[in-house]
Amino acid sequence: MPAMRRTLWRRLGLAVAALLLVVAAVVAVGLSDVSVPDTSRFDADLGAIRALAVSTGEPLPTELRSQHVGRANGVPLTFVVAGSGFADHSFDFYAYQLVYAGGHTVLVDVVNDEQTQQAQFPGSEFDAAAYARVQEALRRADATVVTHEHFDHCAGIAHSAHLDEVASKVHLTDEQLRSPEAQDAGFTAELRARFTPLKYERMHLLRPGVVLIKAPGHTPGTQLVYTRLADGREFLLVGDVAWHQDNIRLPRMHPRLSNWMGGEDAQAMAHQLRWLHDLRRTAPELHQVVAHDGAQMQDYQRRGLILDGLL
Ligand SMILES: [Zn+2]
Known part of the structure; x- marks a missing residue:
């Protein structure tokens, strides 16, 4: 082989090796996680939250209900809890309802319509009858809020057939309405203009016994x-x-790849996970509910803590 061609092959080989090294490094970093700090800087005080919840002296809700609407299978567990291996994991989708004596209700999270879910998770499970119940609950609710502006929590509002009827009772925050994620969930500029943004600092009493706490990071x-x-x-x-629930129990984040894909503030989330993890010890009576953890929800329902199905 002429010397020049040999040099060319050697250079090509080096280039391929370098590229493989870069890919391996990106994958290794992507599958690693931002570590949860020993102490939390998340700005929330459970004592103040509890005091605000009962501050009006008015009757509190009598039950918390949940409605399972869908499930997406086949997400490798390691993308959910870093370092957990590649076993298949499922995401379950729920709406929640707080019921007061006399029938008043607050709805939390409105999941998504079938079309949105199939576009995002092709072939995923969707219970159309359950979704119809969520839409009826949305119509009846005195107030509706969402934990965040991702489609699987609020596209059911953007694509609701009852939007005219419910818009004044849906309290999306200023941050949620301004977020590009809301656009992806179906909230066009025209649609967003129909909602009065909810503005508050740190925490807000939505209804007796229901307090919202700002936690930017995931979105x-x-x-x-x-x-x-x-x-x-x-x-x-x-x-x-x-x-x-293991993200809080261990505590351990999902990997950087999930942070990057979701455009998350991983540091903010790490401090929130530390706060939640510590609450398990300091306030074990407070039942934490992770949105997509079907096993945790089934456990709460088995113990009678959360009732199955919306009114
Ligand atoms: Zn979600």
Whole structure:
């Protein structure tokens, strides 16, 4: 082989090796996770949240209900909890309803319509009858909020046939309405103009026993929903701050690749996970509810803490 051609092959080989190294490095970094810090800088105080929840002295909700609407299978677990291997994991989709004596209700998260879900998760499971119940609950609700502006939590509002009827009772935050994610969930500029943005600092009393807590990170408009029932039971709907209860229990984030794909503020989420993890010890009576964790929801329902199906 002439010397010149040999040099060319050697250079090509080196270039391929370098490219493979870069790809391997990106994959390795992508599958690694931002570590959860030892102490949290997340700005929330459970004592203040609890005090605000009961501050009006008005009757608290009597029950928390959930409605399972869909399931997306086949997500490798390691994208949900970093370093957990490539076993198949499912995402379950729920709407939540707080019921007051006398029949008043608050709806939290409105999932998505079937068309949106099939476009995002082709071949995923969707229960059309359950979705119809969520839409009826949306019509009846005195107030509706979402944990965040991703399609699987709010496209059911954007694509609702009852939008005229419900728009004044849907309280999307300023951050949620401004977020590009809301656009992806079907909230066009024209649609967004029909909602009065909810503006608050840190926390907000939505209804007696229901407090919203700002938690930007997963998305700019992410908020936690704390609720205290009349019998003293307490819940914290954490939305997608965690995708699996193990994100909080261990605590461990999903990997950087998930952060990058979702445009997340991983540091903010890491501090929120530390706060939630510590609450398991300091406030074990507070039941944390992770939006897409079907096993956790089934456990809460088995124990009678959350009732199955919306009114
Ligand atoms: Zn979600």
